[in-house]
Amino acid sequence: MADIKEFKLEIPQTQIDALLEKLRLSTLPDELEGSAWELGSPLSDVARLKQYWQTQFDFSKFQQQINELPQYVTPVTVEGFGTLDIHFVWQKSQIKNAIPLLFVHVSAKAEIHLSCLSQGDGVNKPAFEIVAPSLPNFGFSEGAKQRGFDISKYAEALNQLMLKLGYEEYVTQGGDWGYMITRTMSLKYPEHVKACHINLARPSHAPKFFENPLLAIKHAIVPYTQLDKQGLARGRWFSAEGSGYNLEQSTKPQTIGYALADSPVALLAWIYEKLHDWTDNYPWTDDEILTWISIYHFSRAGAWASVRIYYEATHATNGIARTRAGSYIPHVPLGIARFPQELYGAPSTWNATMAPKVYQSDNSKGGHFAATENPEAIVRDLNIMLSPGGIAHKVVRDRSGYQRFGSKL
Numbered sequence: 460m461a462d463i464k465e466f467k468l469e470i471p472q473t474q475i476d477a478l479l480e481k482l483r484l485s486t487l488p489d490e491l492e493g494s495a496w497e498l499g500s501p502l503s504d505v506a507r508l509k510q511y512w513q514t515q516f517d518f519s520k521f522q523q524q525i526n527e528l529p530q531y532v533t534p535v536t537v538e539g540f541g542t543l544d545i546h547f548v549w550q551k552s553q554i555k556n557a558i559p560l561l562f563v564h565v566s567a568k569a570e571i572h573l574s575c576l577s578q579g580d581g582v583n584k585p586a587f588e589i590v591a592p593s594l595p596n597f598g599f600s601e602g603a604k605q606r607g608f609d610i611s612k613y614a615e616a617l618n619q620l621m622l623k624l625g626y627e628e629y630v631t632q633g634g635d636w637g638y639m640i641t642r643t644m645s646l647k648y649p650e651h652v653k654a655c656h657i658n659l660a661r662p663s664h665a666p667k668f669f670e671n672p673l674l675a676i677k678h679a680i681v682p683y684t685q686l687d688k689q690g691l692a693r694g695r696w697f698s699a700e701g702s703g704y705n706l707e708q709s710t711k712p713q714t715i716g717y718a719l720a721d722s723p724v725a726l727l728a729w730i731y732e733k734l735h736d737w738t739d740n741y742p743w744t745d746d747e748i749l750t751w752i753s754i755y756h757f758s759r760a761g762a763w764a765s766v767r768i769y770y771e772a773t774h775a776t777n778g779i780a781r782t783r784a785g786s787y788i789p790h791v792p793l794g795i796a797r798f799p800q801e802l803y804g805a806p807s808t809w810n811a812t813m814a815p816k817v818y819q820s821d822n823s824k825g826g827h828f829a830a831t832e833n834p835e836a837i838v839r840d841l842n843i844m845l846s847p848g849g850i851a852h853k854v855v856r857d858r859s860g861y862q863r864f865g866s867k868l
Contacts, residue, residue, distance in 0.1 A: 460623070466530040466546055466599065468522050470757050475518050478723055478756065482513040485724045496735060497700075500728040508731065509724055511745050512752075521750055532599070535619040537612055545620050546599035546759070547592035554586035558845060558855050559629035561621055561644075562591040563637030564830055565765075585845040590624060592617060594636065595760075596767055602760025608767070609775040610636075610784075614643040618651060628855045630654040630845070632837065634830055636768060642784035645791040654851035655814075656794035656841055658829040659801055662809040663785040670787075671812060678808040686797060686821050690804015697802045701736055704729070708769035716763030719755075726762050727752050737827035739800035785813065792816040792851040794844045796836055800826030816850040818843065 487509070490502040531549050534542040551557075593600040595608065595616055603612070617640065621629050631652055633641035638659040645652045666674040683691075707715050718725040730752055734743060755762040793814035797804060799822070811817045820840050825833035844851045 460533070463531055463533040463623075466532045468525045468530075468599065468757075470518065470522060474757065479513055481721075481723050482509055485509065485722065487724065496732075500732045500735070505724065505728050505731065508727055508745060508748060512723070512727070512749050516746070516749050516753075518753075521753055524750070525754075530599075533620070533623060535616055535623060537595075537608075537616050537619070540603055540605065540608060540612065543595050543603065543616060544601040544759075545592055545595065545616060547590050547620065549624070550589040550591070552586050552588045557586040557588040559621065559624075559626035560587040560589045560841070561617060561629055561631045561641070562589055562830075563594070563617065563631060563633040563641050564591075565594065565597060565635045565637065583847065584842060587841070588626075590621065590626075592620060593758075594640075594768075596764040597758060597760070598754055599759050602764040603767075607771065607776075609771040610639050610643050610768075611647065611775070613640045613768070614647055618644055618648050621651065627651060628653050630656070630841075630851065630855060632656045632658075632841065634658040635827065636772075639772070639784040642788065645788050645793075646783060649788075649790040652791055653854040654792045654794070654844060656796070656837070656844060658796040658798065658825075658837060659803070659827070660795045660797075660805055660810050660813065661785045661803055662805050662813050664812070665806075665809050666812050674808055674811055678806070681808070683806055684821075686799060686804065687806040689799055690797065690801065690806070693800065694803040701802070704733070705769060708766040709773040710770070712763075712766040712770045715766060719762040719766070723752075723756055726756060730755060734828070737800070737802060738832055739798065739824050739826040741826070741828070741832045787812060788814055790815070792818070792844070792854065794818045794820075794840050794851070796820050796822060796825075796829060796840050798822050798825035798827075798829050798833065798836075801829070802827050818850050 487502060487506055491498065494501065528548045529550060530546065532544050532546045534544050536542050594613060596602040613636075628651060631641040631644060631654075633639075633655070634657065638657045638661075641652070641655050641657065645655050666678045668675040715729075719729065731748060734748060734751065755765065758765070791814060793816065795810050795813075795817065797807070797810075797819060807819055807821075810819055818840070820836065820843075822829075822833060822836045825836065830837060843849050845854075846852060
């Protein structure tokens with residue numbers, strides 16, 4: 460298709476020079492004695508990262524690494540918003556019956572081990588053809604220019620992208636906002652979304668007897684596991700100590716937007732806090748951190764555009780409430796990977812209320828950015844779900860319509 464064009468990141472030197480000058484002129488606050496992560500990003504860390512970004516970070520290498528990925532950009536139409544250019548990594552497969560996989564995470568990085576998902580034979584072990592988009596308002600995708608671009612619009616944009624690429628049926632994998640977006644896609648487009656895997660789950664409620672008596676009885680008599688308890692405790696911590704950013708971005712995104720637009724140090728400190736607090740002691744290098752921050756800084760719509768999703772999701776008026784992602788959604792099998800340092804961890808019996816078929820895995824390491832911290836677990840889950848005997852085996856047909864993946868119709 461003529462309007463699907465290859466993408467290469469080429470940052471004008473003037474933008475790099477402007478960043479370096481802002482870093483040089485930046486003013487850092489002082490810090491209370493005895494301060495640690497409880498008060499936010501520590502001064503010593505931010506000062507070190509600021510200096511590294513200003514004097515040692517290799518912007519050429521940063522762009523080269525991004526450009527090693529097979530990337531494209533194409534316009535998609537979203538009702539009420541016209542067309543938006545969507546940037547995406549498109550990892551094609553040599554296997555004829557490879558399963559289309561939409562990989563939805565907030566980061567513009569293609570974090571998952573793409574090659575690991577492409578190594579199946581399409582029969583005994585699934586192979587995948589992967590589409591990893593930058594969400595609208597993030598990374599190198601275009602941003603919406605008017606109010607009301609809520610979760611249902613993100614879902615619409617990504618479904619339109621998959622259809623445009625020729626994928627009438629596909630599976631999804633999501634974390635962070637990708638959890639809510641892919642679940643909304645399962646709700647709105649079950650004729651296209653044939654299976655969903657998530658590494659964040661927020662079920663609406665515990666099992667109810669009149670909805671699922673066997674599950675409710677199990678929930679009543681079987682004690683919570685250690686991971687169940689840890690997940691609930693982590694959620695309580697996050698609500699009490701880690702969610703202040705959420706309240707600001709959900710209510711006054713324009714105000715924080717000025718800081719993110721004008722101050723690269725503010726952007727660095729704002730995001731670095733989450734990279735630290737939301738992971739399971741992941742050993743970030745300075746280059747990894749600043750690659751992440753640089754993607755936000757040089758994003759097409761601007762780093763400030765990325766916070767608008769919080770307001771729009773909270774103030775949606777189209778009838779698809781935020782809680783629907785955690786409700787029962789029929790027809791679409793669901794896989795859930797549980798990680799000990801995810802921001803919210805529901806008991807397994809709660810998670811089982813979310814779909815007609817639910818596969819769950821319990822993992823010993825990983826947090827909110829599981830696709831970076833423990834990608835092997837996500838690869839493993841998708842292979843199990845879609846291999847013979849899995850809950851989603853044969854759910855997707857190939858694009859000829861004559862053969863399901865792995866077996867003749």
